[in-house]
Amino acid sequence: MPEPAIPVYALVDxxxxxxxxxxxxxxxxEDCPVVVLSNNDGCAVARSAEAKALGIQMGAPWFQLQPLVKQHGLIGLSSNYTLYGDMSARVMQVLRTFTPDVxxxxxxxxxxxxxxxxQLWPCLVVMGQAIRTQVRQWTGIPVCVGxxxxxxLAKLANHIAKKNPQFGGVFDMTTCPEGELVSLLSAIDVSETWGVGRRIAAKLDAMNIRTVENLRRASPKAIRLHFSVVLERTVAELQGISCLALExxxxxxxxIVSSRSFGRMVMTYEELGEALSTYVLRAAEKLRVQKSVAGALQVFVMTNVFRETDPQYSNGIVIPLPNPTNDTLKLVAAALYGLKRIYKPGYAYKKCGVMLMDLSPQHQRQGSLFSQVEDVARHSDALMSVLDSINARYGRDTLTVAAAGTRxxxxxxxxxxxxxYTTRWSELPKAWAH
DNA sequence: TCTGGGGTCCTAGGACCC
DNA sequence: TCTGGGGTCCTAGGACCC
Structure with missing residues (x-):
């Protein structure tokens, strides 16, 4: 009988x-301060090292960063999720050439x-370096390995690799002498621990637990008493007892949620309805990709909470779907019905959205006493697969629903x-020979 | 003027049942 | 006048993650 393997995890970030x-x-x-902005060019959600050096915080509103644009040539890019999604897939593909356990x-x-x-590498650090080199070479993306x-602990090892250039982007905690580990973990704020957010960090601080090392030395039983089983697990993991498996x-x-802030305030039911229908389209697409049907849908609307002097209103409503579905047309109809119930005229709306809930596998769709319903379901499936394939072939929104509007x-x-650059023929990067 | 979007899990408490 | 105990299910809210 082979010994059950003691796990070793790598986090590639x-x-x-x-x-x-x-x-x-x-x-x-390269070498410039750059931030990538959230939807609506709202906040900085990614920062280059140069931008971090300027003191720009995660989530900083773009309009507040304007002085840095003038003073330091800060560049703000709108987010391009199509590009990031594709580049991400390429990076993950390279990782799978090292092991299928990803x-x-x-x-x-x-x-x-x-x-x-x-057994395949002289040591795991060498393997980590090989991962970095291969990902960089094949995709252009720099990564660190913990x-x-x-x-x-792999997450913390990654943090150490990122913050300490002397490790060359790879840090292996499994071969680190205990003394060195203690001093490294003592230098890291407890809030850097995976699973410790603002609230828990504040509570821990009151208990004199301020560094990762402090938390590692805490008694899991005591932690369970003051917090939940989640943090108890975190302490065990810090102590080297693996509680979270590879999924x-x-x-x-x-x-499945789809929501967006608007580029401007929206007042009318008609325009809200167009936006909402557009979001339902996106959500329904995702729903069909994972071959599920929704048993309920929630619609929500809200005004701009940052404009404190404006009259504020936010509301949501759940619409049950007695026949679970992934049909865009039915979901749009349900969403618009929900919107009608919660829309109030006279407010300047900033955002709305839809959440598909009670998801279940499509093939388990409940049969009906009446065969007619089965026929309708078949027609709906056929229509949706036409919709999806046309949009996959000719681009999103080639085929849409009238409720989504055109303006x-x-x-x-x-x-x-x-x-x-990587997903549209017309936008391929061009290289010029000199 | 301008402040993101999309997820998961856990717990407490109420409703309901026997 | 006396007024149990234990279980399940559901939901809302709070915490976290990237």
Whole structure:
């Protein structure tokens, strides 16, 4: 009987991912302070090292950064999620050439199970370096690698690799002498721990737990008493006891949300309805990709909370769908019915959205006593697959629904968006020979 | 003038049942 | 005048993540 393997995890994390993805296609962005902005050119959601050095915080509103544009040549790019999604897929593809045991944790990070790789490489740091080199060479994206006996420690190892250039972008906690580890973890604020957010950090601070090392030394029982089982698990993970497994097959989503802020205030039911229908279209597309049907849908609207002197209103409503569906037309109809119930005239709306809930697998769709319903479902499936294939072939929104409107004057601002270099023939980067 | 979007999990408390 | 106990299910809200 082979011994059950003691796990070793690697966390591969792209450096300043959105900025790095933009730099692959525009070398002029190299060495400049660059931020990538959220939807509507609202806040900075990714920052180059130079931008971080200027003191720009995650989530800083773009309009407040204008002085830095003049003083330091700060560049603000509108987000290009098509590009980032495609670049992300390429990075993950490279990781899979090292091991099939890959969990894509977010658009810019993956966990790898690597204990079996020990036999193939002189040591895991060498393997980590090989990953960095290969990803850089094949995609242009710089990454750092953290290695540890649990996911939580691999995350911290990655943090150490990022913050300490002497490690060359790879840090292996499994071979680090205890003394050195203690001094490294003592220098990291407890809030850097995966699972410790603002609230918990404040509570821990009151208990004199301020560094990762402090939390690692805490008693899991005491932590369970003051917090929940989640943080108890985190402490165990810090102590090297693996509680979180690699999830290499992504479970289907339990809810799908689509919402956006508008480029300008929207007053009328008609315009809100057009925006909402557009979001339902997106959500329904995602729903069909994972082959699910929705049993309910929530609609919500809100005014601009930052304009405190404006009259404020926000509301939401859940619309049950007695026959779970992934038919865009039915979902749009339900959403508009919900909107009618909560819309109040006289307010300046800033945002609305839709959430698809009670998702279940499409093939488990409940049968009906009446065969007619089955026929209708078949027709709906056929129509939706035509819709999806036309839009996949000719671009999103080639085929849409009338309720989504055609003027769309409410769409978000995106004043500095780069081309979809990798996903549209017409926007391929051009190379000029001299 | 301008402040993002999309997820998951856990817990407490109420409704309801026997 | 006396007024149980235990279980399940559901939901809202709070915490976290990127």
């Amino acid at each position: 792209c450096n300043n991912f959105y900025v790095s993805a933009e730099r692959v296609f525009n070398p002029k962005l 969990e894509v944790y977010s658009i810019d990070e993956s966990f790898l199970r690597i204990e079996r790789m020990r 290695i540890g006996p649990t996911k939580t 290499d097959v992504a479970p289907p989503k339990k809810q 769309n004057t409410w769409v978000a601002r995106a004043e500095n968006k780069t081309p979809c």
